[in-house]
Amino acid sequence: MKPLFLFRPEPGWSVSAQTARDMGLEVHGAPLFAIEAIEWDAPSPEDFDGLLVGSANVFRHGGKQLEKLTKLPVHVVGEATGDAARRAGFLVGRTGRGGLQNLLDELGERELRLLRLAGADRVTLRLPDTIKVETRTVYRAVPEQLGEEDRELLVTGGVVALHSGAAAERLKVEFDRHGLDRALVDLAVIGPRVAELAGEGWRSVHIAPAPGDSELLALAQALCQTDAQ
CATH class of the missing domain: 3.40.50.10090 (Rossmann fold)
Incomplete structure (x- = not known):
């Protein structure tokens, strides 16, 4: 073997x-690589309809700024990220299967303003015409040998x-x-x-x-x- x-x-x-x-x-x-937090400021939750999250690292390393956003539903890439969101006090909206782009395409059925919380290295997304996305970087990967x-x-x-x-x-x-x-x-x-x-x-x-x-x-x-x- x-x-x-x-x-x-x-x-x-x-x-x-x-x-x-x-x-x-x-x-x-x-x-x-090791994951480490990046200092960031959460925008007003009033400006968004939900969060878009592609990694559980957002909830592991997002810090106290996350507390300002718990009123927003979180659309997550998969079950593990959804579990991390719930443990952090968030309500999960939609859970994707097949990657963040597929999830975003599914959400394109209606007009949404989403706040994407992500790492410094992240997937480039094609936005549906109905969705506007603003991004905050909350963690980064530090290379190891x-x-x-x-x-x-x-x-x-x-x-x-x-x-x-x-x-x-x-x-x-x-x-x-x-x-x-x-x-x-x-x-x-x-x-x-x-x-x-x-x-x-x-x-x-x-x-x-x-x-x-x-x-x-x-x-x-x-x-x-x-x-x-």
Whole structure:
């Protein structure tokens, strides 16, 4: 069985790693970036109909400014982000399946003024004619290096599960910096955008059937157990 490498930031890394181990997988890797808060000011909630959020990191690192916005419904990219929103005292409006762009397109059925809370590195969105979006940056990802043990293991290949575009881009940087061979590594990615950002040259790239941790890890498990092409 091929080893599995995970590179998402905490606290997600530990959750995914334990899930993968429970599935019988040999897990390696570590977060390739740390998330830190950015100082920001919340605008008046009266100017908006809701919030648009694509990551649970918004609620982990948004700080006290979030308290000014709890009266607004939150439209979230997925269930995990919705759970984080509820824990932070927000009411969830719509929960997306298939990425933030799909969620925004669904919301385009009516006219809305949305406040997008996001990280410094974020997906560029195409706005429906009915929706206006203002953005506040509340956190950023600080790059970390690929550990020596992981570098030594990746020399002989394996499977890498990628939960985000940021992780995909960081992985490319580290592979190039250390002269690692992409052609020995199979990628399991959480969505088409992540596959695009991962670039070319990998042994194979496979997209999870739905953008969730369980679906991604099930895909990774299949790749670990087979000689994927």
